[in-house]
Amino acid sequence: MVTIAEEWLNSCSGCEIALLNLGETLLDLLPDLSFVHIPVLADNKYYGQTGERSALEIPKAQVGIISGGVRNEEHLEVLHVMRKQTDILVALGTCATEGGIPALANLTSTASMREMVYRGQPSTVPGPDPDTEAHHLPRMLERCDALHQHVAVDLSIPGCPPHPDWIAEAIGALLAGRAPKLPSRSVCDGCPTYRTGKSSSPALHRLLDQPAYDADQGLDAMQCLLEQGFMCLGPVTRRGCGGRTGSPRCISARVPCRGCYGRISAHTMPMVDYVGALTSVGQNFAAMPDKQGYLSRFDGSEAILKKLED
Numbered sequence: 488m489v490t491i492a493e494e495w496l497n498s499c500s501g502c503e504i505a506l507l508n509l510g511e512t513l514l515d516l517l518p519d520l521s522f523v524h525i526p527v528l529a530d531n532k533y534y535g536q537t538g539e540r541s542a543l544e545i546p547k548a549q550v551g552i553i554s555g556g557v558r559n560e561e562h563l564e565v566l567h568v569m570r571k572q573t574d575i576l577v578a579l580g581t582c583a584t585e586g587g588i589p590a591l592a593n594l595t596s597t598a599s600m601r602e603m604v605y606r607g608q609p610s611t612v613p614g615p616d617p618d619t620e621a622h623h624l625p626r627m628l629e630r631c632d633a634l635h636q637h638v639a640v641d642l643s644i645p646g647c648p649p650h651p652d653w654i655a656e657a658i659g660a661l662l663a664g665r666a667p668k669l670p671s672r673s674v675c676d677g678c679p680t681y682r683t684g685k686s687s688s689p690a691l692h693r694l695l696d697q698p699a700y701d702a703d704q705g706l707d708a709m710q711c712l713l714e715q716g717f718m719c720l721g722p723v724t725r726r727g728c729g730g731r732t733g734s735p736r737c738i739s740a741r742v743p744c745r746g747c748y749g750r751i752s753a754h755t756m757p758m759v760d761y762v763g764a765l766t767s768v769g770q771n772f773a774a775m776p777d778k779q780g781y782l783s784r785f786d787g788s789e790a791i792l793k794k795l796e797d
């Protein structure tokens with residue numbers, strides 16, 4: 488029996504839904520698992536039922552699974568307690584492994600982001616700053632970070648959300664005492680579209696434009712979307728969204744990859760590598776709009792983002 492503690496930090500709960508989407512596989516695994524803590528499914532009061540405790544309480548477990556990145560002081564506290572209370576810590580989902588979409592806020596300062604959200608919009612009735620007024624909210628940190636930027640992480644399962652096949656592989660490997668076999672190459676590596684080596688479009692398309700394909704034909708009869716002039720992030724994104732057997736999800740729906748599995752590895756830099764991908768098919772990287780936002784949409788927690796000048 489393996490004990491598991493699960494937590495969600497700056498998370499939308501999509502990763503927990505992916506966990507439940509294991510379906511019958513989860514039923515097979517459950518006899519060997521004991522969830523001792525999982526706030527998304529079972530009520531939990533960090534400081535006791537009536538707030539009578541002064542320290543945050545999470546039970547000890549062999550495996551800790553955390554979704555979401557670190558955005559405020561409470562997330563940071565929960566993360567440190569989870570690290571202390573669990574033997575193996577797993578980062579589940581791209582928010583936990585790379586910061587995810589919320590880390591796009593690292594493009595600007597927390598103060599200006601709050602100003603924009605709470606007071607700066609034409610449709611916003613100006614209200615008090617939640618960080619400086621007595622709102623009893625956890626104070627926001629200056630950045631949104633991935634877990635590994637604060638504590639040691641033993642296993643990363645990227646994806647927004649991760650495919651249930653890889654969650655099952657990770658849990659199965661932990662039960663068997665072996666290293667999990669997770670995908671390590673790019674989305675392009677599992678993409679069945681055909682490639683000619685050069686672009687068929689003189690310029691980059693807006694993402695809402697329609698690519699050329701015959702709906703009666705398979706994906707292998709569709710030209711690579713990057714070659715068609717669409718900013719497909721397959722070349723700089725980690726493979727895995729199709730599970731063990733499927734094609735990349737977005738490509739299967741005939742739309743470009745947006746990069747939700749994050750970088751192929753911690754040593755790659757999408758901003759640099761995508762210059763090569765675009766120019767290799769004859770497209771002009773300089774013509775690409777919103778490069779920072781687009782290429783860092785899911786991994787903005789890393790140092791690849793620089794603050795924009797105000």
Ligand code: SF4
Nearest residue numbers: 499501580581582647
């Ligand atoms: S990785 Fe995606 S699904 Fe998971 S918490 Fe973040 S936004 Fe939600």
Ligand code: SF4
Nearest residue numbers: 675678711712719721
């Ligand atoms: S760039 Fe996109 S469409 Fe082309 S091979 Fe890679 S994932 Fe497939």
Ligand code: SF4
Nearest residue numbers: 728737744745746747
């Ligand atoms: S194709 Fe890209 S954006 Fe779409 S699910 Fe796969 S990794 Fe995510």
